[in-house]
Amino acid sequence: MELTIHAAALPHVDPEASLAFYRDALGFEIRQDVGKGTMRWITVGPAAQPTMSILLAPPATDPGITDDERRMISEMMAKGTYGWILLATPNLDEVFEKVQATDAEVIQEPTQQPYGMRDCAFRDPAGNHIRIQEIR
Numbered sequence: 001m002e003l004t005i006h007a008a009a010l011p012h013v014d015p016e017a018s019l020a021f022y023r024d025a026l027g028f029e030i031r032q033d034v035g036k037g038t039m040r041w042i043t044v045g046p047a048a049q050p051t052m053s054i055l056l057a058p059p060a061t062d063p064g065i066t067d068d069e070r071r072m073i074s075e076m077m078a079k080g081t082y083g084w085i086l087l088a089t090p091n092l093d094e095v096f097e098k099v100q101a102t103d104a105e106v107i108q109e110p111t112q113q114p115y116g117m118r119d120c121a122f123r124d125p126a127g128n129h130i131r132i133q134e135i136r
Helices: 015-025 067-079 092-100
Strands: 007-011 029-036 039-045 053-057 084-089 105-112 118-123 129-134
Touching: 007 084, 015 029, 015 039, 015 053, 084 092, 092 105, 092 118, 092 129
Parallel strands: 007 053, 084 129
Antiparallel strands: 029 039, 039 053, 105 118, 118 129
16 A cells, blocks of 8 residues: 655634745745635645645634634634644754744744754744754
8 A cells, every 4th residue: 555645734814824924934835725715725835845735724614613612723723732733954044044034933943852853943823833853
């Protein structure tokens, strides 16, 4: 059996702000943009990985989710504990400087971790935790 990762999903609350972050701060290309207003599904990804995408989707749009669950998702997003993704780069300092220059919220500056990895972290406009590891 052969499987590949096609897409990962992260929520958004402001499609224009999320689009600007992933396109301008991270340099991802826009692959699809469907829907209107806050009900937009936007697919982005790095040009070097054309078969792997991040789907930026409105949170809690499933009609089977209760109002309490929607409220909980909103609260978790506001705290930055709902969605996250791990990215990698060979030049962490360059990426950190570029993303920081866009006024993205810095969670952690480039740091050598005790487990051997050097990484940094940001929050995107929806509060998602974006961690970037340096791969050499």
